[in-house]
Amino acid sequence: MKVIGLNASPRGKNSNTLILVKAVLEGAKAGGAETELVDLYTLKIGYCTACGTCYATGECTLMDDFVEIFEKILMADGIVLGAPNYIDSVPAPMKALFDRMADAIHCQMLTGKFGCSVCTAGGSGEHEVAGYMNKVLTTLGATVVGAIGVAIGRDPSALGKAGTEAHEMGKQLARSIRGEHTYPEQDEIHRQKRDYFGQLVAFNKERFAHEYDWYVRMGWIK
Ligand SMILES: Cc1cc2nc3c(=O)[nH]c(=O)nc-3n(C[C@H](O)[C@H](O)[C@H](O)COP(=O)(O)O)c2cc1C
Structure with a gap:
């Protein structure tokens, strides 16, 4: 079981936020996960140019650290x-990462994964x-297990209490990955999103050739 934290x-x-990310990862580790922490500010993630190549081929034309982090x-x-x-x-690097995942959103590439978000202000x-980041995870196909936001x-001292909650959320993340917690309401949202994006991809199947192949391969379009 692998859990990655992006700060x-x-x-x-x-970073104040790092304290919370680390606490979630420690909770996940206590729940049996192997964890990795990535500082997004150490990476080069360029701005999406809206060229549409990823929709057509699944590849991005920009040569930077996105491929590695997305992997x-x-x-x-x-x-x-x-x-x-x-x-x-x-902050801009997180938004740059989100914008580079438009193809992943169309293809619902985080289907079957679980996530959560933390924010300090x-x-x-x-x-x-924190809710916005969870919405992005949902839009990518992942199921969210919680969010923590704290104004300090x-x-x-509120950071300490939030750290304890973050640790618990990490354990909940591990339990969810193990299938010990189910989220039927989110399963329904994911079904609707696959339907919606499936129709979009089918409608644009020449322009979104790779995405159409993906949906066929996944058995989501017959
Ligand atoms: C450019 C910038 C913008 C910020 N905007 C807000 C804001 O809109 N609302 C707020 O409550 N705090 C804002 N803050 C404060 C940070 O959110 C807060 O200090 C946070 O805990 C910093 O987290 P970090 O230590 O992980 O970087 C801002 C700080 C900076 C540097």
């Missing part, structure tokens, strides 16, 4: 996303940003 703070080992995501059973609130959203927006500007 998107430029503050390296001083790690695909190899993982669980994905933990961590980001500070930057103006009510995620100075004063507000922590739940919204006026109460730094």
Whole structure:
């Protein structure tokens, strides 16, 4: 069982958010997972140019660290996303990563995987940003097991309590991967998304040739 944690703070080992990502990973480890932590700010992930090549071929034309990080995501059973609130959203490297996964969204490539998100903020927006990252995981096909957001500007001690919750969420992530927890409501959402994107891909099957092949290969389009 593999769980990967991605933290998107430029503050390296001083990152508040890192404390939560690490706590989730430690919880997952206690639940039997092998874990890996990646600092997104150490990677080069260029901006999507909307060329559409990935839809047609499954390959990206940009030569940078995306291929390696995406491979790690695909190899993982669980994905933990961590980001500070930057103006009510995620920092640019996390958004750059999301934008590079448009083909993965069409193909619902994280189907069968589980994930969760953590966010720290100075004063507000922590739940919204964690919720946004979980929404992206859902849109990619993954099932989310929880989200933690904490504002620490006026109460730094809140980080400690959130760390304890994050540890528990990591254990829940491991239990979910093992199949000890089911999420029927999210299964239904995933069915609807596969239907929706399947129709989109079938409608554009010349332009989205690789995606059409993917749906046929997965048995999602007969
Ligand atoms: C560019 C920038 C934008 C920020 N925007 C917000 C914001 O909109 N709302 C907020 O409550 N905190 C905001 N903050 C504060 C950070 O979210 C907060 O300090 C966070 O805990 C930093 O996490 P880190 O240590 O993991 O980098 C911002 C900080 C920076 C540097």
